[in-house]
Amino acid sequence: METKIEIFEFIVHRLKDWFMEKNSISSLEDFNRKNDFSVLKLIKLHFLVSTIDSAKNDALLNQFTFYAMPYGPVETVIYNRIKSNPIFSSFSVDNFKSNFINNDYQSEWNDSDLIDIIDKSIAKLKDIDDNLINADAGSLVEVTHKWNSWKMTYSQARDLGQYSKQIDNDLIKNDNKYLKD
16 A cells, blocks of 8 residues: 555656646746645546556556546545645645645655656656646546546446446556547
8 A cells, every 4th residue: 555655656746847847847936836736636647647558558557446436537545545644755735736845855665667657658648738737627537537447437336326436457458548628
């Protein structure tokens, strides 16, 4: 479980770097003032990073268990961690934004293969839609609602009178990877 949190934290830092680059932000203070990295936005971006290249290499996807929930796919261990303690080793997150403590993030988690996959996934997201990092949380929810893996699994959950059901990773791997409205 701890590894999930460490991988998530690493991904969030890479997303911060993308946001700063895309918006020509040079200081952490400016990032902290201007970002919209809410809980919902980070949960959606985390899903997209973890899944975008999963048909080719599912090693990152297999670190997580996503559930179909009303606002799209959610990694519940990470979501529950944020809700119980929104303070990570180098940033905190709330319903509006994130606040980074310093720019010299050093993770003790250091899986070079997964780091490479994360970097390639973010590069692929940038190639498809470089402005995705600036999408608001609601737009990202709409994007993830187009994924058949979410639609099918959430429909099954609702048929059972539930609001949550685990999404089979094979469904995600073989899904059309929608990124635009």
